[in-house]
Amino acid sequence: AQSVTQLGSHVSVSEGALVLLRCNYSSSVPPYLFWYVQYPNQGLQLLLKYTSAATLVKGINGFEAEFKKSETSFHLTKPSAHMSDAAEYFCAVSGNFNKFYFGSGTKLNVKP
Amino acid sequence: KAGVTQTPRYLIKTRGQQVTLSCSPISGHRSVSWYQQTPGQGLQFLFEYFSETQRNKGNFPGRFSGRQFSNSRSEMNVSTLELGDSALYLCASSLDVTEGELFFGEGSRLTVL
Numbered sequence: 001a002q003s004v005t006q007l008g009s010h011v012s013v014s015e016g017a018l019v020l021l022r023c024n025y026s027s028s029v030p031p032y033l034f035w036y037v038q039y040p041n042q043g044l045q046l047l048l049k050y051t052s053a054a055t056l057v058k059g060i061n062g063f064e065a066e067f068k069k070s071e072t073s074f075h076l077t078k079p080s081a082h083m084s085d086a087a088e089y090f091c092a093v094s095g096n097f098n099k100f101y102f103g104s105g106t107k108l109n110v111k112p
Numbered sequence: 113k114a115g116v117t118q119t120p121r122y123l124i125k126t127r128g129q130q131v132t133l134s135c136s137p138i139s140g141h142r143s144v145s146w147y148q149q150t151p152g153q154g155l156q157f158l159f160e161y162f163s164e165t166q167r168n169k170g171n172f173p174g175r176f177s178g179r180q181f182s183n184s185r186s187e188m189n190v191s192t193l194e195l196g197d198s199a200l201y202l203c204a205s206s207l208d209v210t211e212g213e214l215f216f217g218e219g220s221r222l223t224v225l
Contacts, residue, residue, distance in 0.1 A: 032211045043116070043202055043216035051211040090155065097167040098143050098206050100214055102155040 002027045002093045006103035014111045019063075019078040021106045023091030026072065033074045034092045034100070035065055044090060050074060061085070086110045114139065116217035118203050124223045130191040133220045137184050137205030144186040145214060146178060149200040158201075161186055162208060190222075198224045 007022040025031055032051050036044040048059025055067045061084075065076045074091060091103040117136040125131050137144050145168075146158040157170040161180035178188040184205075190197055200221050204214035 034213055036216075041218075041221075043118075043218045044204075044214075045216070046213050049211070049213055094211075097162070098145055098160050098208070098212070098214065099157050099168045099170075100145075101157075102147075104154045 002031065002095050002101045004091050004093050004101055004103040006091050006106050008106050009104065010107045010109065012109040012111060013081045015083055016080050019076070019081045019085065019108065021076040021089050021091075021108065023065075023074045023076065023103060024072050025074060025091070025093050027093055032094045033065075033067065034094070035059065035063070035074075035076050036090045036092060036102075038088045038090065038105075040087075047076070047089070081108075081110045083110050083112065116203055116205050116215055118201075118217035118220050120220060121218065122221050122223075124225060125193050126225050127193055127195060129193050130189060131193060131222060132187055132189045133201055133203075133222075135186045135188075135203030135205075135217060137186070137203075138215055141205035141207055141215070142184050143206045143208045144180055144184060145204045145206070146186070146188050147202045147204065148172075149202055149219070150198075155202070158188065193224045195224050198222060 003026045005024045034049045035047040048057045050067045058064045088107045092100045119134045143162045145160040148156045160168040164180045175191045180186045200219045202219045203217045206212045
């Protein structure tokens with residue numbers, strides 16, 4: 001069975017600071033992992049995905065994530081936060097027939 | 113390329129009524145999934161359709177139903193609405209490949225009074 005745990009429902013950083021959003025997964029098979037972002041009153045937009053081609057995955061808007069099998073983690077990072085990064089971020093693992101298992105989400109607040 | 117289109121974007125209903133939400137997937141995508149998003153429960157999977165067949169279903173009561181048409185457009189229906197059905201309903205389409213991602217619409221926000 002697949003599942004995802006996101007540590008920290010709210011994360012607050014200063015503009016220009018490092019962003020680190022944590023995600024741990026559980027999967028009985030090699031996982032396909034995803035990070036999505038959601039802005040208020042909008043749907044989810046794909047940031048990046050891991051499909052086993054490379055453990056360090058680069059996404060849009062300067063975000064990247066590293067797949068660590070030994071730690072069952074797929075944390076999302078960005079070296080320097082921007083005010084426009086304020087949003088809610090979801091980690092997900094895919095299952096059979098396009099059923100995705102989403103984490104509970106992390107709201108990122110960026111302080112000026 | 114047009115994205116996933118959901119209609120209506122906002123709607124208000126009263127308890128006991130029924131509602132139908134519509135989703136047009138990205139051209140060429142034959143898989144359509146539906147999710148319910150609420151502050152308390154997060155994103156919960158409702159069901160997935162592929163080529164007019166429901167392949168997967170989440171843990172929702174029978175009041176929640178869906179269908180897919182031959183052009184891959186999908187609808188979901190909620191009958192006998194309850195206050196707890198107030199949520200953002202998200203539709204997502206995808207190519208039917210193992211590593212494929214979901215492409216989401218902007219959602220239909222349902223308020224039940």
